[in-house]
Amino acid sequence: MRGEDKLPVLPFPAPNASHTPPDTPIKATDTADMLAHAIEALQRAMAPKPADPRAGDVPAQGDGRDCVEEDSFTPVGEPRWRGAASRRQTDSAKTSTPKTGTPKDGRMDVASRAFTPTDKDPLARRITALHFPRLTINRWQRHMDRTGQAPPPEIPIALAVEGSHGPVVHATNRAADQTGVHIGARVVDMRALCPELQVEFADVGGDQAALKRLMLWVRRWCPWSALDGPNGLILDTTGSDHLWGGEAAMLREIEGKLSTLGLETDLATAPTHGAAWALSRFGGVREVCLADELAQRTAPLPTAALRLQGDTVLLLKRLGLKTVGALADVPRLSLARRFQRAELGQNPLLRLDQMMGRMGEPLQSPDDPPRFSVQSNLAEPVLDPEPHMPDMAKELCAGLHAQGCGARRVTLTIYRTDGDVDRISVATSQASRDPAHILRLFDGKLERLNPGFGFDLITLDASVVEHVQRVQTRIEGGTDGGAELAHLIDRLSAKFGAENIRRPAPRDSHVPERREGWQAAMAPDGASLPAHTRPRPLRLLQPPEDIRVLYAVPEGPPAQFMWRRLTHKVVRFEGPERIAPEWWRDRPGTRLRDYYRIEDQNGCRYWLFREGIAGDGRGGAPRWCVQGIFA
Amino acid sequence: MRSALPPPKSATDLLMQRAETAGRKGEADAQPTLREVFSETVTDGAALAFMLAQLNPAKGPVLWVSDRLSRREAGVICMAGLDPKIDILRVDVSRSVDVLWAMEQGLGCATLGAVVGEVWGDPPALDFTASKRLALRSEAHAVPAWLIRRAGHANLSAARARWRLSSLASLPNADDMHAPGQPLWHAHLFRSRWGTPGDWVARAR
Numbered sequence: 001m002r003g004e005d006k007l008p009v010l011p012f013p014a015p016n017a018s019h020t021p022p023d024t025p026i027k028a029t030d031t032a033d034m035l036a037h038a039i040e041a042l043q044r045a046m047a048p049k050p051a052d053p054r055a056g057d058v059p060a061q062g063d064g065r066d067c068v069e070e071d072s073f074t075p076v077g078e079p080r081w082r083g084a085a086s087r088r089q090t091d092s093a094k095t096s097t098p099k100t101g102t103p104k105d106g107r108m109d110v111a112s113r114a115f116t117p118t119d120k121d122p123l124a125r126r127i128t129a130l131h132f133p134r135l136t137i138n139r140w141q142r143h144m145d146r147t148g149q150a151p152p153p154e155i156p157i158a159l160a161v162e163g164s165h166g167p168v169v170h171a172t173n174r175a176a177d178q179t180g181v182h183i184g185a186r187v188v189d190m191r192a193l194c195p196e197l198q199v200e201f202a203d204v205g206g207d208q209a210a211l212k213r214l215m216l217w218v219r220r221w222c223p224w225s226a227l228d229g230p231n232g233l234i235l236d237t238t239g240s241d242h243l244w245g246g247e248a249a250m251l252r253e254i255e256g257k258l259s260t261l262g263l264e265t266d267l268a269t270a271p272t273h274g275a276a277w278a279l280s281r282f283g284g285v286r287e288v289c290l291a292d293e294l295a296q297r298t299a300p301l302p303t304a305a306l307r308l309q310g311d312t313v314l315l316l317k318r319l320g321l322k323t324v325g326a327l328a329d330v331p332r333l334s335l336a337r338r339f340q341r342a343e344l345g346q347n348p349l350l351r352l353d354q355m356m357g358r359m360g361e362p363l364q365s366p367d368d369p370p371r372f373s374v375q376s377n378l379a380e381p382v383l384d385p386e387p388h389m390p391d392m393a394k395e396l397c398a399g400l401h402a403q404g405c406g407a408r409r410v411t412l413t414i415y416r417t418d419g420d421v422d423r424i425s426v427a428t429s430q431a432s433r434d435p436a437h438i439l440r441l442f443d444g445k446l447e448r449l450n451p452g453f454g455f456d457l458i459t460l461d462a463s464v465v466e467h468v469q470r471v472q473t474r475i476e477g478g479t480d481g482g483a484e485l486a487h488l489i490d491r492l493s494a495k496f497g498a499e500n501i502r503r504p505a506p507r508d509s510h511v512p513e514r515r516e517g518w519q520a521a522m523a524p525d526g527a528s529l530p531a532h533t534r535p536r537p538l539r540l541l542q543p544p545e546d547i548r549v550l551y552a553v554p555e556g557p558p559a560q561f562m563w564r565r566l567t568h569k570v571v572r573f574e575g576p577e578r579i580a581p582e583w584w585r586d587r588p589g590t591r592l593r594d595y596y597r598i599e600d601q602n603g604c605r606y607w608l609f610r611e612g613i614a615g616d617g618r619g620g621a622p623r624w625c626v627q628g629i630f631a
Numbered sequence: 632m633r634s635a636l637p638p639p640k641s642a643t644d645l646l647m648q649r650a651e652t653a654g655r656k657g658e659a660d661a662q663p664t665l666r667e668v669f670s671e672t673v674t675d676g677a678a679l680a681f682m683l684a685q686l687n688p689a690k691g692p693v694l695w696v697s698d699r700l701s702r703r704e705a706g707v708i709c710m711a712g713l714d715p716k717i718d719i720l721r722v723d724v725s726r727s728v729d730v731l732w733a734m735e736q737g738l739g740c741a742t743l744g745a746v747v748g749e750v751w752g753d754p755p756a757l758d759f760t761a762s763k764r765l766a767l768r769s770e771a772h773a774v775p776a777w778l779i780r781r782a783g784h785a786n787l788s789a790a791r792a793r794w795r796l797s798s799l800a801s802l803p804n805a806d807d808m809h810a811p812g813q814p815l816w817h818a819h820l821f822r823s824r825w826g827t828p829g830d831w832v833a834r835a836r
Contacts, residue, residue, distance in 0.1 A: 485692070488740045492722055492733055500723045504710045515711055521720055531715040538676050538683070538713065539706035564674075571800070574810035599811040603798035604675050629706060631680030631814045631835065 122272075122357040123291035126241065129276035130218070130233040130254070131266040132211075136171035136202050139210060142262040156194055159202035160187050170202040207231075214261075216368065221254060224365035232280075234273060236363045241269075251286040270294065273363065274355030278305035278324070291357075298355060299325025306351040316348060327352060372399050372407070373461035381417045381454025386446055392460040393435040400462060406431025407462035410438055414449060415457040422449050426494050429522040430486035431466040437487055441494040489521050498522050510579050512627065516540060534577060535597060537607045537628025544625035547608070551624075554614040557596055561608065563626055568600035576610075591618045597630065605630035639771040649825075663775040665766035667790040670781045671797035673704055677816040678796040682747065682777050683713065684835045691744035692718040694737035699725040700751035705781055718744075727754035731761050738768040738776055745775045753783045763789035785821065793822040799832065 132138070136159055144150040151157065156176035160167035167187040179194040187199055208230070215233055218225050221240065228234040237250065244250035247269050258265045268279035270289040275298055279287040282305040289297045298305070301324045303316045321327045327335075327348055335349045344350050353359035374395045376388050389412075400406055411425040426441040492501050502518040506529040509515045515529075549561040557573045576594035591612030599605045607628030612618055640648075648662075670678040686693060695708060708719065720743075722733050730748045737746040746769070750757060762778075766789045769776040778790065785793060797817045804812035818833045820826070 484740050484742045488694075488736060488743075489720070491736055496722065496724055496729065496733070502721045502723075504719055504721075506710060512709070512711065516707075516709060518721060528715075532711045536712035537709050538679050540709040541706040542702075572804075572809055572811045574804075574807060597811065599801060602672075603800045603815070604672070604677075605798065605801070605811055605814065606674075628709065628712070629674060629676040630712075630811075631676050631683075 122360065123294065125236065125271055126238045126247070126269055127271065127273050127276040127363070128235040128237045128251070128267060128269045129228065129280040130235065131280045132231045132263055133266060134171065134264050135211065135231045136207050137173050138263050139207060140200065151198065155198055156181060156196060157198045157200065158187065158190060160199050161202050161204060167199070221250065224363055226363055226365050228277065234276070234363060236365070237269065247288045248286065251288065255286065272355055272357045273361045274307065274351060277307060278355065281305060294356060295328065299323060299328065303327060303348065306348055306355065307345070308348060308351060309345045312346040312348065324352070370403050370405070372396060372405070372465060373459055374399070375457060375459040378456045378458070381456045383451040383454050385412065385414060385449070385458050388458055389439055389442065390435065392458065393438050396460050396462060397433040397435045397438070400433040400465070404467060405465045406433045406468035407438065407464070408466055409462070409464035411461055411463050412442065413459045414451065414455040416452045416455045418452055420452060424449060425463065427498065427522065428486070429489045429493070430483065431468045433468065437490070441490055444495065493522060509582065511582065512536070512540060513542065535630070537630045539629040541627055544627040547624050547626050549624040555594070558598060558608055558624070561624065570598045571601055573598040589618050591616065591622070645770055663769055663773045664791040665762060665769050665776040665778065665789070667778045667780060667788060667793045669783065669785060669793070669795040670779070671795060673781050675796070675798055677798040678779055680814065680835065681794065681796050681816055681818060681833060682779060686717065686745050688714055688716040688718070688744065691742050692720050693744050694720050694722065694746045696722045696724060696730045696733045696747065697749035698727050698730050698751055701749040701781060704751065727751070728756040731756055731765070734765060734776060735768060738765065738772055738774050741772045741774060743774050745777060747777045747779065749779045749781070750783065751781055753786060759787045759789055766791060791824040792820060792826070795819040795821060
């Protein structure tokens, strides 16, 4: 229903646990192994062909398949066993024709892992890289636009983060760029450079969360996407571009859709992750690079396009290797020897291999977060959803149970025959997957639905979901208090509204009505305050009620007062207890209060206060109020 | 893996339990059931204090339901004046019917320490049937229920004990002869199912 614009997610083999991911640093022994492999491959290429190809070929192929299959990527989502079976068939068919273990073209001649012709072409994938050069400032701008406080674009703006020596510029807009403000500099220096610079603080965590949401959002174009650095995304668009009218049209569409979200985007499509990354950041606008022109298109790019870290780029620059092409021309063995112990991020040879497709770099696309929704299609329009609810709730809870989740918010939506949609939602204070409990929360709420002329589709979905910890309660069968109480709170909240079910959350204040804080019972527990040392009433009148009092001016205790048309004589009193206004919170003219605990002629005990003193310069005669009732 | 709650007591269980404790003094008073406390005047704190003195904060949180008129005329519960150990779950409703509904829901939850309802006046919903329901539910789940009645009359009710409370002049204060000391109340038990009605001068422990 919701995801009709989404392509179905095809199953694909999960990366094998035993396989080391490509981002882990390659050990020195691995590099040595790879060198040995390279030499072996060279020798094999130069040696004469074996007399009987079948005898030497079949086991070698088996080995090659096993090691490649683990990090190979099946773009059509073919299950592993089926892919292996079909490949075995093609293998047996191909063994009739004599062939060698050498690769079919020159790309693999010195590859560390010898590719056999039966392997899939590593350059057959299509990878699209998205780069958001101004993600932070774009998001900030959009937020300001929404709240209606957006500054005009000619004002230089910088977003800062806290550095070790004061704030540091994290993002800038174009106007700030033109005045020379650059990222990574200290804000005080940039203020000296550009006095009219407007500085705000950046929301780094929010940017990352937004990028994660965007990663799921871009799956409208292809089923696999992953995060790529702090401001980039990577998409595997193999085989999905034709749905959008070709790669160029797809890139235009992606750019257009993202610009409606207010994001500036650089994007490129290439056969490998490395090449797409490089072309999106350092290439032209919306570059589409085919497999055969990979070397040619990447050759003029600077070495920083190889995803190398700062020191290595500087080192290569000092060695006179300024472009990728220059680096590719260096003999492989000397590069391997020079960067033998370097990690992946500092190893130009491995990065070059990744870019040219000689080394696999699988895209590890996280799964979609589970969505819990059940629907029931009705043959005829009905007016009452109630008979269908138990089955739907049971099905929903079974789905939640299978994933180890519980619902915090459940929404019932009806789709009316006249095209209108109506929904009700209920919330729980503890994640729940108990169908009976969820059904009870809908009690008395279903009447609020407007069925119109009937509806023929009902959906029940868990819109907010949490993981549920299974708790083993006492084995002898004690009560499980937390869950019982949570269910009670849910039922009461569903009937009276969550804001009317409250727990005490006292605030640290001397003013009695301010100390009495209450928070919704569904919220997590608040802090508690130590008990009061002074006597405090059992009940508090809200607001305090005005009374007429007979007392000795200016500061005497009350002698008699009139409240609710009854005269109370003060028999005994205690006080005053003076509570001063909170200067950090109250208005300047607020008067102090002198509290008296009194007992009247009937034995009732009240809490009175006089607000202000006659002649304190904060208004006329002081006002008397009754605020509390004692035991 | 949730263990089941103990099943609610049936009428037979309750009768047998009552027969066992019938002869012993004091035990019937401690049994959880529905009790009603009337306040002599609207702004008297005695009824509330008398009820609070009999709550056991260790048993669990207290569900405190009050209707709109009670809150407006007699104020809201003040946490600063209560025992700090007591945990309150406050439910604000507008009508007396909702007070009864919320109390009945709360009485089904055996983990609650007590259920307190504040009802203003004599609502038609609070009749013999409603109070009987509350009393039976309270006994079956062993959760004490208290109804605090203000500006109401002692009409027909199934509450097992009905009290009328008023304040008395407090004891002298040893530190300050002008100040009120320990509070005293006049407790009048005018209807009791298991005990003998009577008058007492009560004070908090």
